[in-house]
Amino acid sequence: MTQQTYRKMWETLDLDLDAHDGLLEVLGKFYGDIYLSQQGRLAGAEYLDFVLSEIHGLRILELREAQAAGRKIVGTFCVFVPEEITIAADAIQVGLCAGAEAGTEQAEQIIPRNTCALIKSFVGFKMAKICPFTESCDIVIGETTCDGKKKAYEAFNELTPTYVMEVPQTKSKAALELWKSEIRRYIAKIEEVTGNTITAEKLKHGIEIANAKRRVLQRLTKLRAASPAPISGRDALLINQISFYDDPERFTTKMNELCDELETRIAGGQGVVDKNTPRLLLSGCPMAVPNWKLPYVTESAGAVIVGEESCIGTRNFRDLVDESGTTLDEMIDALAERYMQIDCACFTPNTERLENVTALAKDMRADGVIHYSLLFCQPYSHEAMKVDKALQDQGIPMISIETDYSMEDVEQLKTRIEAFVETLE
Amino acid sequence: MIAGIDIGSRSMELVVLENGTPVHSRTLPTTFDPLSQCEELLDGIKPSAVVGTGYGRELVKKILERLHPQCPVSTVTEIKAHALGAVHWFPEARAVLDIGGQDTKAMSIKDGRVLKFEMNDRCAAGTGKFLEYTAGVFQIPVDEFGAYALKGDKAPDISAMCTVFAETEATSLMAQGHRPENIALGLHKSIVKRTRNMLGRVGLSSPLVFTGGVAKNPCVLSLLKKELGAKARLLVPDEPDMTGALGAALSALA
Numbered sequence: 001m002t003q004q005t006y007r008k009m010w011e012t013l014d015l016d017l018d019a020h021d022g023l024l025e026v027l028g029k030f031y032g033d034i035y036l037s038q039q040g041r042l043a044g045a046e047y048l049d050f051v052l053s054e055i056h057g058l059r060i061l062e063l064r065e066a067q068a069a070g071r072k073i074v075g076t077f078c079v080f081v082p083e084e085i086t087i088a089a090d091a092i093q094v095g096l097c098a099g100a101e102a103g104t105e106q107a108e109q110i111i112p113r114n115t116c117a118l119i120k121s122f123v124g125f126k127m128a129k130i131c132p133f134t135e136s137c138d139i140v141i142g143e144t145t146c147d148g149k150k151k152a153y154e155a156f157n158e159l160t161p162t163y164v165m166e167v168p169q170t171k172s173k174a175a176l177e178l179w180k181s182e183i184r185r186y187i188a189k190i191e192e193v194t195g196n197t198i199t200a201e202k203l204k205h206g207i208e209i210a211n212a213k214r215r216v217l218q219r220l221t222k223l224r225a226a227s228p229a230p231i232s233g234r235d236a237l238l239i240n241q242i243s244f245y246d247d248p249e250r251f252t253t254k255m256n257e258l259c260d261e262l263e264t265r266i267a268g269g270q271g272v273v274d275k276n277t278p279r280l281l282l283s284g285c286p287m288a289v290p291n292w293k294l295p296y297v298t299e300s301a302g303a304v305i306v307g308e309e310s311c312i313g314t315r316n317f318r319d320l321v322d323e324s325g326t327t328l329d330e331m332i333d334a335l336a337e338r339y340m341q342i343d344c345a346c347f348t349p350n351t352e353r354l355e356n357v358t359a360l361a362k363d364m365r366a367d368g369v370i371h372y373s374l375l376f377c378q379p380y381s382h383e384a385m386k387v388d389k390a391l392q393d394q395g396i397p398m399i400s401i402e403t404d405y406s407m408e409d410v411e412q413l414k415t416r417i418e419a420f421v422e423t424l425e
Numbered sequence: 426m427i428a429g430i431d432i433g434s435r436s437m438e439l440v441v442l443e444n445g446t447p448v449h450s451r452t453l454p455t456t457f458d459p460l461s462q463c464e465e466l467l468d469g470i471k472p473s474a475v476v477g478t479g480y481g482r483e484l485v486k487k488i489l490e491r492l493h494p495q496c497p498v499s500t501v502t503e504i505k506a507h508a509l510g511a512v513h514w515f516p517e518a519r520a521v522l523d524i525g526g527q528d529t530k531a532m533s534i535k536d537g538r539v540l541k542f543e544m545n546d547r548c549a550a551g552t553g554k555f556l557e558y559t560a561g562v563f564q565i566p567v568d569e570f571g572a573y574a575l576k577g578d579k580a581p582d583i584s585a586m587c588t589v590f591a592e593t594e595a596t597s598l599m600a601q602g603h604r605p606e607n608i609a610l611g612l613h614k615s616i617v618k619r620t621r622n623m624l625g626r627v628g629l630s631s632p633l634v635f636t637g638g639v640a641k642n643p644c645v646l647s648l649l650k651k652e653l654g655a656k657a658r659l660l661v662p663d664e665p666d667m668t669g670a671l672g673a674a675l676s677a678l679a
Contacts, residue, residue, distance in 0.1 A: 397541070402546065403546075409546060411480060412528075412544070412546055415480070415502050415503065415504070415544070416544055418502045419502040419503075419504035419505060419539070419542060420542075422501065422502060422504070422505045422539070423504075423505075423538065423539045423540070423542075
């Protein structure tokens with residue numbers, strides 16, 4: 001596909017073409033430095049490179065073509081929005097851009113300055129008109145996971161139609177009932193947007209597709225427990241990021257191929273790093289594309305990342321939806337129960353996360369954990385202290401990092417991560 | 426002859442070891458031309474190995490490539506360097522506090538190994554830079570600022586953590602008629618309070634070795650002793666600002 005076709009498409013989407021060119025240039029350079037410079041990558045990484053190089057090109061074209069054929073595009077920012085239902089309504093769900101500093105000045109005109117980088121980023125991307133995904137959406141589905149997002153969606157709704165799902169804040173029975181009703185409310189909404197009716201058969205199909213995606217990500221996680229690490233943390237993070245915007249069935253197929261290759265590598269004792277390289281688990285806030293700062297700093301400091309305990313990581317795929325239901329009601333119950341297992345820091349209490357982080361660190365044979373909170377993210381900053389204590393009790397060292405998307409603290413981060421790695425050697 | 430070089434934001438230090446013992450040390454301001462400053466620091470030194478630490482640790486490699494291309498160069502972080510340096514002077518050390526030009530580090534150590542550490546992030550609150558900046562408001566050289574503050578007897582609360590806001594706060598306290606010595610004391614207290622919290626987060630153990638240029642400030646030292654109470658033993662090496670460079674050199678022996 002030629003660049004001219006893309007430019008026309010971006011024009012139709014009313015992107016700010018100059019600013020968008022600037023973004024693509026930075027993204028390309030970043031990707032070159034952080035990804036393409038890696039040694040001994042998998043052949044399967046070609047898919048990652050291709051998807052990323054076409055992130056604003058071919059994938060958008062696919063979405064536009066689907067739209068022309070009558071399908072709807074649903075944008076999200078959270079793992080609570082049930083993709084099963086979106087698929088059942090024959091719509092396409094994509095995770096929206098929220099991982100780079102963009103349109104910050106504009107965003108700060110409608111949301112407070114002391115808002116986390118992720119929220120500022122999605123508002124900024126919209127206001128600066130540089131995200132073709134955001135511009136392609138027929139509807140954006142928000143959720144009430146934290147106060148920052150909750151209030152930001154009010155402002156976002158002024159810019160683009162935004163529908164908000166109420167995520168409960170506890171795991172009580174009443175909370176489960178609330179979430180069930182929210183799932184039903186979303187079904188009604190998506191049926192209205194798409195004009196399609198969700199039947200048991202369609203929802204079963206949606207569940208199968210979403211579960212298949214989760215299974216392949218679970219498979220990847222299991223393989224990463226091998227030593228030496230068979231894949232870099234950067235590539236694994238990218239896989240998790242891509243899982244939010246590529247076609248789910250294609251993604252699953254490609255990732256199963258990549259996992260086959262990993263199995264061969266592991267059988268041959270091959271890894272991307274030396275066996276003695278310190279293994280680290282990332283835990284905390286999600287890292288949306290192209291937020292690769294911390295993984296890059298970490299893997300440049302002589303360590304390898306073996307897992308991501310985050311929404312763009314295990315929180316997205318650890319739990320499957322029970323597939324035994326046959327009626328719509330049974331499936332909705334199964335969906336609600338699955339989603340309520342998510343150990344998001346917005347819940348109180350959220351003790352299961354402490355157990356999950358510790359167990360994951362052990363399963364992945366991690367030597368230490370980097371807890372990552374975005375500046376101004378109250379829920380995860382609070383939990384950083386709890387996670388630290390829980391890990392300490394198990395003799396697993398942890399370092400707590402608080403940062404954002406800017407590059408001004410890269411040198412300080414390097415020092416801290418290098419020092420942390422030194423303590424593990 | 427092993428050389429340890431610590432390039433910090435305000436100053437750079439060199440320590441030379443012979444048979445594991447420091448035989449020579451030197452310091453220069455970092456300035457905006459750290460490369461030439463470091464070259465001058467190494468003037469007349471013919472090391473067999475060099476270890477760099479501090480924010481400018483990567484610069485050390487560059488300089489050695491030019492001066493002594495055959496000489497092996499490595500780097501360690503200032504965390505590890507300060508721990509090794511502190512333990513060299515005080516083998517019984519269980520915690521280290523380093524307040525340098527631009528950052529503050531607190532660490533707990535055991536048998537010379539760092540167990541846990543904390544560093545201030547991007548902001549210079551509670552560091553040597555804070556003292557230098559606020560001393561400027563009083564038109565007093567930073568070396569004399571501690572002694573000046575010790576003349577105070579009643580410190581007003583300074584709550585601003587930001588260096589710039591602290592200046593604003595100090596100015597408004599002056600306008601309210603507070604004695605300048607007292608305001609200076611208040612500024613020192615605010616550093617110690619911040620430091621105490623950081624030490625608390627790494628699990629304050631005793632004895633605590635205080636390193637870095639700010640350990641030479643008598644007011645910070647006296648307030649910190651008071652703050653820690655009788656239970657914690659506070660130890661200060663003769664040349665606290667040389668600890669990083671010494672530790673870097675020692676790391677080559679390990």
